[in-house]
Amino acid sequence: MKLADTPKDIRPHLLPAPNGKIVYRCLDCRKEYGIEQLLYTCPNCSQVLLLHDLAFQQLTERPAELWHRIFDYRKMLNIPALKGIYRFHEFIGPVIPLEAVVYLGEGHTPMIEANASLQELLGLRFFFKNDGQNPSASFKDRGMASALSYIHYLITQGLASNVLAVCASTGDTSAAAALYAAYLHPHIKSVVLLPHKKVTPQQLSQPLGSGAVVFEIPGVFDDCMKVVERLSEHYPVALLNSKNAWRILGQESYAYEICQDMEYDLQHKAAVVPVGNAGNLTAVMNGFLKFFQAGIISDLPKIIGVQSAHANPVYRYYRQTDVTQRRFVPVTVKPSVAQAAMIGNPVSMPRVIHLVDQYNLLAGEQRVFFVEVEEQAIMDWQLKANRNGHIACTHGGESLAGLAVAIHRGYVSTGDTAILDSTAHALKFIGFQQMYFEKQFPPEFEIRPDRALINTPLLVHPPGLNKVPAPGKPLRGADLEKFIRLVAEEIAERLNLKKQNR
Numbered sequence: 001m002k003l004a005d006t007p008k009d010i011r012p013h014l015l016p017a018p019n020g021k022i023v024y025r026c027l028d029c030r031k032e033y034g035i036e037q038l039l040y041t042c043p044n045c046s047q048v049l050l051l052h053d054l055a056f057q058q059l060t061e062r063p064a065e066l067w068h069r070i071f072d073y074r075k076m077l078n079i080p081a082l083k084g085i086y087r088f089h090e091f092i093g094p095v096i097p098l099e100a101v102v103y104l105g106e107g108h109t110p111m112i113e114a115n116a117s118l119q120e121l122l123g124l125r126f127f128f129k130n131d132g133q134n135p136s137a138s139f140k141d142r143g144m145a146s147a148l149s150y151i152h153y154l155i156t157q158g159l160a161s162n163v164l165a166v167c168a169s170t171g172d173t174s175a176a177a178a179l180y181a182a183y184l185h186p187h188i189k190s191v192v193l194l195p196h197k198k199v200t201p202q203q204l205s206q207p208l209g210s211g212a213v214v215f216e217i218p219g220v221f222d223d224c225m226k227v228v229e230r231l232s233e234h235y236p237v238a239l240l241n242s243k244n245a246w247r248i249l250g251q252e253s254y255a256y257e258i259c260q261d262m263e264y265d266l267q268h269k270a271a272v273v274p275v276g277n278a279g280n281l282t283a284v285m286n287g288f289l290k291f292f293q294a295g296i297i298s299d300l301p302k303i304i305g306v307q308s309a310h311a312n313p314v315y316r317y318y319r320q321t322d323v324t325q326r327r328f329v330p331v332t333v334k335p336s337v338a339q340a341a342m343i344g345n346p347v348s349m350p351r352v353i354h355l356v357d358q359y360n361l362l363a364g365e366q367r368v369f370f371v372e373v374e375e376q377a378i379m380d381w382q383l384k385a386n387r388n389g390h391i392a393c394t395h396g397g398e399s400l401a402g403l404a405v406a407i408h409r410g411y412v413s414t415g416d417t418a419i420l421d422s423t424a425h426a427l428k429f430i431g432f433q434q435m436y437f438e439k440q441f442p443p444e445f446e447i448r449p450d451r452a453l454i455n456t457p458l459l460v461h462p463p464g465l466n467k468v469p470a471p472g473k474p475l476r477g478a479d480l481e482k483f484i485r486l487v488a489e490e491i492a493e494r495l496n497l498k499k500q501n502r
C-alpha cells in the first residue's frame, strides 16, 4: 500500500521520526547513562543495564485504538525499515532514524495453530510461533537487527568507526551477529567465540559463511562468556551478547507481534519460552509490560519459562517459594539437546528477578511461572510436534514439553490459549533427531528413543534386480522397464498395496 492511500487521520503517524530519550539504566543503583557510547554494565556498580525511554509517558497518551491502527497500517506499507522489528519503532528504538535501520527480513514470523490431534493431546488451544523463520533461522536476529541498527546509527553520526563486534555463543547468537555484521561490511568486522564441539555443524557453518573470525574455545558457553567479558572490559570491541541491552530491546518485538497477531487481546493467553541466558525471557516480559503500561493491551499474558533439568538455574531459583530464602546459584550444566539454552549462569538473571517482580505486581497475581523438563520429554515432544506439521527445533520441543508440565501443575488451564516459542529452525539441530532415530545418543543425555517415534529411510533394492541406474549411466529399454517394475512392486509390497485392475 502507498502511504498516500492510507487514511488521512492515521497517515501522519505512520512514518516515525526519531523521537524519545533513551538512556541506559542500571538495575541496581538506578544510575542513568547516555547512549552515545556502548555500555554493557554499570560503570558505577557493574550491574547489568536495561534501556529506558525517559519520554515513555508521551506514548501512553495516545489511545489504544490509535496504536492498533498505526501498527496495522504499517503492516501494509512497502517500506523496508518498517517491515521488521521497527514496525514498533516507538517501543523498539525511537531514537534510531529509519535510514539507519538494518532490515534483513527479521520478525513477523508466522504463528501456526497446532493441528487438531496435537491440541487434543495437550487439551488446549495453542500455536507455535516459528522464530526459526528469521533470516539466520533463530530469534537472535531480532536482537541483532536492533544492536546493529544502533551501531550503524553511531557510525552514521561519526560516533563509531571500524567496529570490531564480538560475541560468545551457543551457536545462534554468532550466526545472527555474523550475518548482520557482514551486511555492514566493511564498517563492521565480527569475531565469534564458540565452545568447541558444543555447537551443531549447521550453526558453525553460519558465521564461517558470513566471513566472521571464528574462535573455538575449550569448555562450555559460560566459559566463552567470561572470555568475551574480559575482552570487552579491556579492549575496544563491541559486545553483541544479550548483556548488550540493545539486543533485549530488539527481542521485545516478539511480544509485540504476539499482541498484534492476537488483535491486542491478551486475556487468557500464555507465552511459553525456553530459557538459557534469559535474554529472551527478559525481552518477552519487558515487551508485554511496555505495551501494558502504554495501554495498548489491557491484560498481561501468563509467561511460562522452561528449562531442561540439565541446565536449570532459573527454575531452581524460583522453585524456592519462600521469597526471602531465594538465592541465585549458578549450576554446572550437563549435555542438553536444547543446546542453545545449555547455560548455567545466565547473564540476564538480575533482569529476570527485577522484571518477574514487576510483572506479577502489575498483573495483581502471579503470572510468571517456571517449569523444568526432562531431556527425554524435549526430544519426544519435538518429534511429535513435527509429525503434526511443525518445524520445531529442540527448543520448540522444550516449549511444548514445558506446556505439558505447566498444564499438569495448573499454571495453564484449558481455557487458556498458549503461544509456544519455537526459537530456531528444526534443521539447525537436526543432528539430535538423527541421534534419536539411529539410537546414537551418548548416555549422558539420558534419552532413550521411543520406537514409535523413530523414522529411518528404507533402501529399496529388490533381489532380482541386477542392473541399476547411476549418475551418468541411465538404464534404457528392457533394463529400465525391469527396474521400474521391480522397484514399484517392492514398494507396493512394503506398503501392503493391492494391485488394481484397470
Ligand SMILES: *Cc1c(COP(=O)(O)O)cnc(C)c1O
Binding pocket: 138, 139, 140, 172, 173, 242, 274, 275, 276, 277, 278, 279, 280, 281, 340, 341, 393, 395, 423, 424
Ligand atoms: C539463544 C537461544 C535460546 C535461549 O535464549 P536466551 O535468551 O539465551 O534465554 C533458546 N533457543 C534458541 C534456539 C536459541 O538460539
Ligand SMILES: [Zn+2]
Binding pocket: 026, 027, 028, 029, 030, 031, 042, 043, 044, 045, 046, 047
Ligand atoms: Zn549501577
